[in-house]
Amino acid sequence: MKNQSIPLTLNLPSNLEAMTIGELARSSDAEVHYKNGKLSVRRELEDSVATLEVSTYPSGGRSAKISSAPKPEKKYELLEDIKAMKKEGMSQKDIAFQLGMSPAYVSKLLSN
Numbered sequence: 001m002k003n004q005s006i007p008l009t010l011n012l013p014s015n016l017e018a019m020t021i022g023e024l025a026r027s028s029d030a031e032v033h034y035k036n037g038k039l040s041v042r043r044e045l046e047d048s049v050a051t052l053e054v055s056t057y058p059s060g061g062r063s064a065k066i067s068s069a070p071k072p073e074k075k076y077e078l079l080e081d082i083k084a085m086k087k088e089g090m091s092q093k094d095i096a097f098q099l100g101m102s103p104a105y106v107s108k109l110l111s112n
Contacts, residue, residue: 024052033097042097047071049100069099079109086110 024030030043037056042049053065069081078099085095092110096103 024050031097040094040097042100044071044100049098051098053098067098071100075099075101075105076109082106082109 019027024041024043027043030041033040039052039054041052043051048068048070050068051066055063057063069078082095082099085098086092090098092106093103096106099106
């Protein structure tokens, strides 16, 4: 069996689709964090929040995750997504960053 390339289609907002990682990280409206080998970049748009996370491991390996979440009219509308992220092992802080809300609000939603 030959190795085949499988195209990866991401559902990113059109104004982010053509940006390089460097352009995203340098944009004036992006929030960038780096801690313990993990780079996180979040950019809020009119109707969504786009997040890029790149993790580096001691062996030199890397993993990357790109996500885009629509901004809900009411944040509690994301409760099911928040529960799913928590079940996957994400911290409340990472969930909050990815969705563009405060960790305290994520905590409040999960405690109700």
